[in-house]
Amino acid sequence: MYDLCVGLGYHCESTHQIRRITGEDRAHYFDWLDLELASVIETLEADFANVLRPGLSEPFSDGACALDRGSDIRFFHEFGADADAPGGLLTQDAIDRQLPRVRKKFDFLAERWRATSASAARVLYVHHDAFDESDTDDLLRLRAALSRSHPGHRFGLLWLRRTPPPSRSAARLPDGIRWDTVEPVPGRWEGDDAGWDRALAPFPLRRRAPAPGTAGARPAA
Template sequence: MDPHRTHVPAGPGDRPFDACVGLGYHCETTYQLRRITGVDRAHFFDWLDLDLDAVTEAVRGDFRDVLRPGAVEPFGDGRCALDRGSDIRFFHDFSPSDGERLTQADIDTQLPGVRAKFAALAERWRELAASPAHVLHVHLDAFDEASADDVRRLRAVLAAHHPGHACTLLWLRRTPPADADALPPGILPRTVAAAPGRWQGDDHAWDAVFGGLRVPRPALPEAGDV
């Protein structure tokens, strides 16, 4: 048996991560992971707006409650679509027909195509979790809402639904968690500063966090490349 299939990594000193998978809170996570790793392969939670509880429940339900017909409606004066079944906000997957605000008709018409896209991404999630890959799951707790108990709950759900999945959770907050001592191995609490007025976040703050993590990096140009 491959020992990496049952081992829960204690931190960055273990073998390198093969993949980084974002778990929200919003687009900052997706942008920064793609910038840092140079990998733009899409994952289920990319470019979505959702808190840690929504991530946990989506994984617990194997994504069955995401984008159910009749549960998706315009939200925020039509700036996004809210999925009531999963409490996920979709800012980029539905397009307003008038170019400004989403309507219920827009959502109902486009829902089959959006559902097909996320069904494929859910299958990609399952395949990665069933593979030998060592995965760093990254959640930006952008408003410092989650507790150590919340992060442990997600870790338990991952272990229950994907036995043998070699992964570590990187829990990013704006301020240090008061209950960090309650975290078990396999969960890394770190802080990353906000960048007011810049949805992409603070590049330097993210670089500081990932400087000590063995994650995929963009390939360096070969000698002579322009």
């Protein structure tokens, strides 16, 4: 039995689906973020010290989000545009003023991550490779980064792609790392409920009933 199912990006789809399936709405570090697997690995290897350093966050995608250049993580929900900002878009001034608050939140989530890694909890980590960008070497590096967080940490890894990995790559995956696929749903950021249900069905997950109206709900920007 896995005590927790924790998402490792790529974007909001994974957080929504994991919360919908497990009923668990307690936040984890990479929830609701937009990031490649390389950013997850580098953040774990740096013990979160590379994220949200002063002077490295800036408006991105024409002000739709904040880009942290130290980690290449895109924050779509943590920074809010000023009420009088043209088009409701982020400015550098708005990001700079809100950075201490956002850093405080992620410092707290980093401590939660460390505590979970050091606990007896068994965790299933899910990386949603939404654009089929990663390969077996990336997953092996991710496993190594997770293992170094605490020598006794008990976890499994699920690598979810849009299409199957090349057979030679899949054959190199060791025990403890499994792959599956989930199809995109055009125009639906939440993804394919049935596909995620099928992909997670083989894993014994601890589930709880979510509070009414909270399952998978995105945080306010």
